[in-house]
Amino acid sequence: MQSSSPSPIRVVIAARTSVQAPLRDALAAAGIEVAATCGDVAELVAAIARERPDVCVLDRELRGGAFGATAAIATPQRTPRVLVVGGRGSPAERRAARLAGADDCLPSHIDAATVAAVVAMLARKEQP
Secondary structure, X not given: OOOOOOOOOEEEEEOOHHHHHHHHHHHHHOOOEEEEEEOXXXXXXXXXXXXXXXXXXXXXXXXXXXXXXXXXXXXXXXXXXXXXXXXXXXXXXXXXXXXXXXXXXXXXXXXXXXXXXXXXHHHHOOOO
C-alpha cells in the first residue's frame, strides 16, 4: 500500500519588490510552495482566485494597503489564512491587523525562519 505524502503548504506573497525575494527564499527553504508573488491588492485577489493558497503573507507596506487587502480577502471560511509582516510589532499594530481579519502580524525585524514557522502553524490550524 502506498502512503501519500501531505500536500505542500501553498502561499501567495503580496509585497513590495524588495520584500518579495527574501520572503520567497525563506519559505522555499522551509519546504513551503510559493504559488505566486504580487505587488498590489488587485494582483493578490486574482492570485488567490487562481492559486487557492493556504496562507497569504502580506507586506504591511503593500501598494493599496495590507489591512485593506486583508479585509478584502478575509472570509468567514478563513481560507486562506493571512499573515501581515511589517512595522514594529506593537500591540496597536497587531490589534489593527487582527481587526482587519489577519490571523497574525509579525514585525519587520523578525527572522525568516520565524516567518516560515508561523506560516506552517497557520496552515495547520483547523478551519472554524
